[in-house]
Amino acid sequence: MNKILLLLFTIMVVCACRSGNDAKLTIATSANMRFAIKELVDAFSEQTGIDCEIITGSSGKLMAQIIEGAPYDLFVSADMKYPEALYQRGFTTGTPQTYAYGRLVLWSAAEGIEPDITILTSGQINHIALANPKTAPYGQAAVEVLKHYDIYEKVEQKLVYGESISQTNQFIISGAAEVGFTAKSVVLSSEMADRGAWIAVDENACRPIAQGAVIVKSTGEMKKAEKFYAFLFSEQAKEILEHSGYAKNEYTNR
Template identity: 55%
Template sequence: MKELTETFQQETGIKCETIVASSGKLTAQIKAGAPFDVFVSADLKYPNTLFKEGFGEEKPKVYANGTLVLWTTSENIKPSLEILSEENITHIAVANPKTAPYGRATEEFLKKAGKFGDLESKFIFGESISAVNRYIHSGSAEIGFTAKSVVLSPQMKNEGKWIEIDPSQYSSIQQAALLLKSKQTETIKNARKFYEFLFSAKAKKILEKYGYWS
C-alpha cells in the first residue's frame, strides 16, 4: 500500500494517509463515523456489508487476490506442514478467523489437511495480519501463516524462510476496495481518483511484485 500511495501521489499530487487495522475493526470504525474515503480490505465480505448498509458510493470491486504463506524467522526451522506437529513448535501465529480473511484461509487449509484439531492448542491469534507478522518476526511464535505480500516486502524480503500454500487448498482471498460516501465534493473527487488508480495497469504491476494475482 505504501508503494501504491506513493506512486499515486507522484502522479497526481494528491496526498494519501493510510490507516492500518483488521478488516473487521475498520468496518466497525466506518460504521461509527470514521472519516475514511476509500476502504481497501483483504476480503470482499466487509466491503459488501458496508455497501449494503449504505456506506459506499458504488458496489465494491476486487482489485487483487492474496496468497497464503507459511513463514518463520527461526534459523533452525524449515517451514513445512509436517513440522507444525513437532514438539519444538509450540506457538503458531494465525490471524483471527473471525476478523481477518487470512485467518479464515488458514483455518480452511488446515481443516482440509486434517491438521486443525491437532494444532489448535499451539495457535497464537493476531487480530490482523500485522499482529501475526510481529509474532513471527519477534520469535514469539516459531512459525506462522501470513500474506505473501509480507515476505516479499522490502522490509521483510530477506527475513527468514517461507513456503507458499497451494491456492487450490483454500478459498480465494479476494482483496476488495470500496469508495466510501462523503459530503465533501473535493474529497470524493480525489478519493475516486485513488479508487480508480487501484485498478490501473500501473497498480496491477505493483501488486504483482508483492505476490498478488488478478
C-alpha cells in the first residue's frame, strides 16, 4: 500500500510540473548520480533554456515505477540491466547506451578508521553499509567485491542495506555503519569531499559498472528528451562526468 501511495504521489507531483508550454523535463536518475546529474542539468538548462525535474532512487525501483506508469521522460540508470529490461518490454524509444562507467569506493566517516578491505573482518568493524543488491547496481558490485576477497560469509552478519546509495551514504555519515561501499562520485562531490576517508576498490574485484540511459517511450516531451539524451553523450557532459568520478572506459588504467 505504501509503495502504491508513493507512486501516486510521484505521478501527481510530476504531472503538476507538466502544465503549460513550459513543462519541465522529468529525469529519473539512479542515486549514485545525485550530485553529477545536478551539474549536468544545470549545464543543459543554461545551454537550452529547458528546465528539468530530477527524481532519484535505486535503479530497480525507478524501473518498476516506469513500468507502473510514472510519467518520466528519461531514465538515467546505474547499470545497463534495468534500461535493457525496459527496452525489451517496449518501454523505451531505443536500445540503452552507456554514458559512463561508475567506480566503487570503500568509505568511512568514523574517526580513527582508515578504510581497507582487510579491516572488514576485524572486531573494529561492526556494521558495513551497502545499497540493496536486489535493486541497486552498486550494492551488487559491493557483494561481488566481498566474494572476490572471499570474505562475504565472514562479514554477512555485519551488512546493513540501504534502499539506494543515498540511504547507504546516510548510514556511513551518521556512524550507523563504521564503513561502507558507495560511488566515487559521492565522495568527490563538494558536499562530501571533506567527510572521512575513502579508498578506491580494485577494478578487478567486480564487473565494470556500465551505466546506461534511455528515453521513455511514453514521454510527452520527446524533442526535449532527445536534446537531453544527445547532451548526455556530448564532450561537455563527459568532462562533467569524469570530474565527478566516472570513467569513459571500463577500466581507468587500461
